[in-house]
Amino acid sequence: xxxxxxxxxxxxxxxxxxxxxxxxxxxxxxxxxxxxxxxxxxxxxxxxxxxxxxxxxxxxxxxxxxxxxxxxxxxxxxxxxxxxxxxxxxxxxxxxxxxxxxxxxxxxxxxxxxxxxxxxxxxxxxxxxxxxxxxxxxxxxxxxxxxxxxxxxxxxxxxxxxxxxxxxxxxxxxxxxxxxxxxxxxxxxxxxxxxxxxxxxxxxxxxxxxxxxxxxxxxxxxxxxxxxxxxxxxxxxxxxxxxxxxxxxxxxxxxxxxxxxxxx
Ligand code: NAP
Numbered sequence: 697x698x699x700x701x702x703x704x705x706x707x708x709x710x711x712x713x714x715x716x717x718x719x720x721x722x723x724x725x726x727x728x729x730x731x732x733x734x735x736x737x738x739x740x741x742x743x744x745x746x747x748x749x750x751x752x753x754x755x756x757x758x759x760x761x762x763x764x765x766x767x768x769x770x771x772x773x774x775x776x777x778x779x780x781x782x783x784x785x786x787x788x789x790x791x792x793x794x795x796x797x798x799x800x801x802x803x804x805x806x807x808x809x810x811x812x813x814x815x816x817x818x819x820x821x822x823x824x825x826x827x828x829x830x831x832x833x834x835x836x837x838x839x840x841x842x843x844x845x846x847x848x849x850x851x852x853x854x855x856x857x858x859x860x861x862x863x864x865x866x867x868x869x870x871x872x873x874x875x876x877x878x879x880x881x882x883x884x885x886x887x888x889x890x891x892x893x894x895x896x897x898x899x900x901x902x903x904x905x906x907x908x909x910x911x912x913x914x915x916x917x918x919x920x921x922x923x924x925x926x927x928x929x930x931x932x933x934x935x936x937x938x939x940x941x942x943x944x945x946x947x948x949x950x951x952x953x954x955x956x957x958x959x960x
Contacts, residue, residue, distance in 0.1 A: 704739025
């Protein structure tokens with residue numbers, strides 16, 4: 697099997713990366729950072745996000761597994777002391793693959809005909825560099841509201857424990873093929889009105905955001921960010937593609953939620 701190991705870059709993660717690499721080679725696996733069948737990330741959920749984007753062109757052939765060298769992560773859920781066990785699993789046992797939904801984001805511009813398509817694992821956010829974001833929100837082709845406020849966050853179910861949660865969004869089980877729209881400080885008074893609650897949309901419902909003010913827009917796509925003044929629309933929906941996780945043992949999602957946010 698072809699594998700690659702990525703690291704957050706700190707000394708602990710780099711040392712563990714060397715160890716995992718050595719073990720996998722001893723088991724006869726082939727290091728291949730171009731077309732890996734399994735990507736092992738060492739660091740945290742942030743490291744996992746970087747690896748996802750690095751290999752997002754290989755999603756149907758590649759699966760991911762994350763080891764955390766800090767706190768328990770949602771994507772990075774193996775402990776450093778478990779690496780020997782994990783390597784034996786990877787090398788010796790056919791593993792189960794679990795798929796999680798992704799978000800497709802299509803950005804259209806006023807100044808060029810071609811649109812840009814992105815896949816995100818956690819979320820896409822839309823904000824402005826200065827002042828409030830004013831934008832029309834359409835859901836499934838119908839006008840829904842005009843949003844005025846700091847911004848909007850559209851997240852995947854697995855991203856619901858990240859930025860979305862900080863905005864008061866619900867935590868969704870990643871088996872639900874859906875996306876969630878959460879507001880960032882909407883202005884609500886007698887003039888401006890938004891729904892005020894996070895919305896959860898099913899697969900094949902599209903959300904279209906059309907900025908109304910001509911200011912620099914900041915669009916974040918997980919850890920990445922783009923700034924553009926000529927954004928015509930941002931279209932979000934559940935992607936056809938999915939991210940594939942190599943599953944070697946049961947680790948219930950709600951157990952991870954409890955351990956991450958409530959404690960043992
Ligand atoms: P960062 O600001 O260095 O770290 C963001 C934090 O979010 C890290 O603690 C990271 O965990 C955690 N995280 C990432 N994905 C998660 C998930 N699915 N569930 C729960 N926690 C998660 O940024 P980064 O490392 O480049 O990651 C970008 C992400 O930061 C974005 O996708 C966004 O979700 C998140 N973010 C959150 C807020 C907020 O909560 N107010 C604001 C901006 C961005 P690790 O420590 O394990 O890496």
